Amino acid sequence: MSTLTPVPREDWSPDLTEFIASFRANVGAGRSEAGRASGANLLGTLAHHPALTQAFLTFNGHVLYGTTLTPRQRELLVLRVAHRRRSDYEWAQHVLLGRAAGLTDDEIAAVASDPVSLGALDRVLLVAADELLVEGALSGETWKALSADLDDRQIMDVVFTVGTYALVAMALRSFGVEPEPELVPHLPS
DSSP states (O other): OOOOOOOGGGGGGHHHHHHHHHHHHTTTTOOOGOOOOOOOHHHHHHTTTTTHHHHHHHHHHHHHOOOOOOHHHHHHHHHHHHHHHOHHHHHHHHHHHHHHHHHHHHHHHHHHHHHHOOOOHHHHHHHHHHHHTTSOOHHHHHHHHHTTTHHHHHHHHHHHHHHHHHHHHHHHHTOOOOOTTTOOOOOOO
């Protein structure tokens, strides 16, 4: 596996340092400390390419906090992607965010092992994530099932959430980004 060593914060460009501080202040407003980890390994790795980092984090801020999905729905999708793409870092970060969004530890475990134990919409969201990851599109049946509870904008946010976090998982694994020590949860086997 290829790896990029995180750039220490003191070596970041002034523009990137200012952008990250502003980004965290804006998107982090209202987030609890329980739903936030340092992100030093991820941000330090992204610091290798400041222009890409700024563009991506701006878009990702919308996927995380401008979405029409509930935080719980968003986190179910991201956790499913992390599980299916075997991304330890993404899983660990989003277990924290999932808990902050109201997911129980049993629900989080079910994302990886027993989706049948989840509610109907939760199960359809996981099926949607699986279809998008495997087929690259939602089936007509899944679109119809999602439409029973979600409007068109929400379904668009499902697609963009899964696509964004599949990209993030690919980057995290390719660059060898390891979870910070405070991120205890590891992917279930």
